[in-house]
Amino acid sequence: MRTMHHDRHLLCIYFVSDKSNRRHLIEDHPERGITQSEVEEALADPQRIETAEIRTGVAYHTVIGATAHGRPLIVVWVDRPAGRFPVHARPAGRRSARRYYS
DSSP: OOOOOOSTTSSOBOOOTTSHHHIIIIISOGGGOOOHHHHHHHHHOTTOEEEEEEETTEEEEEEEEEOTTOOEEEEEEEEETTEEEEEEEEEOOHHHHHHHHO
């Protein structure tokens, strides 16, 4: 089931200004080859599949979305007052990619 959100968070994606979040997502895992713009593209993908899970009182949203070049990514984000705050990103595995493209 594809879930699309039409709210104030659709284009409000942000990274911590101290760069620790960007470093965690992008720089700490060069083997993943993910850029900040790819994370943003996957979160804004109109065909994305989005689910949510509550853990320790926090809603973690998981998105399977594609970049502008069609690369499927999994991005986990939490809701903050300023918008979507990505906390994890990785290339989608075969099972997730099949789910996205089916």
